[in-house]
Amino acid sequence: MQIHVNGRQVEVAKDSTIGELLKSFNIQAKLAVVEQNQQIINKTVYDETILTNGDTIEIVHFVGGG
């Protein structure tokens, strides 16, 4: 199925989780915050949160700024 991740279309397996998505990008250990359809997902439930076809996922972090 297709989801949108940070503005790009990404193909993921049916019923995969946010935890698996982060693993696929190799960013589990980084200080990321994840939004699924504009809802912030708590880190503790990444592995239980199922992705749905058409989901919009934003993975954000802190960058330099004033």
Add this chain to the structure above:
Amino acid sequence: MLTIGGKSFHSRLMLGTGKYPTFQSQKKAVIASKTEILTFAVRRMNIFDENEPNLLEELDLQQYDLLPNTAGAKTANEAVRIARLAKATGLCDMIKVEVIGCEKTLLPDPFETMKASVQLLEEGFTVLTYTSDDVVLAKRLEEAGVHAIMPGASPIGSGQGIINTMNLQFIIEQSDIPVIVDAGIGSPSDAAYAMELGADGVLLNTAVSGAKGPIQMAEAMRLAVQSGRLGYKAGRIPKRMYGMKSSPETAMIE
């Protein structure tokens, strides 16, 4: 000591982390500034390039309080969304509310700024609001309960210094909460002047990151903020129209 939302700081200089030539110079500039508060922006992670360096990994975050901003927001809703994302990192409670209303001048949208500040206060954030030098708006923000007012000296990144001294003085005089002069500071004298006027602190970024020597400039800014604060506490002499001799007028040699 500078106290914001129940937290106290020795340093009155807050430093932005944007646009340094290298991570190394940034790290050294942060150390030279002796700041205790660093600002950040919230952006999409470049997940498609896992080698992209992460700024946070270069800094010892235990030593600093983080002040993320809502830069990029043009509406209150966008600012609130960014603030929630920032808080979800679990690294900070403070938020610098910044809602830009004009792309050319980068001046804040007062209506959306107020709306976002009120919403974030309701959600329990420690709110530091970036605002113009509008005196009444600063008062209204204080009445709404924000923890600090951050009037711009001049447009963000312009390096113009303080262009409306009188408004800034009015804001400082009327405020019972910290006033942090944010945006537009170009040189150490600008920072010192803001502190001499009685500002509680200064937030700057480009003045350091864009300097030829960011590390030296960070130190210069640290000294300027300290110097200005000390001068403010000491109380400057009144200005006079004409000269007044400082050497004795008696026992003249004839």
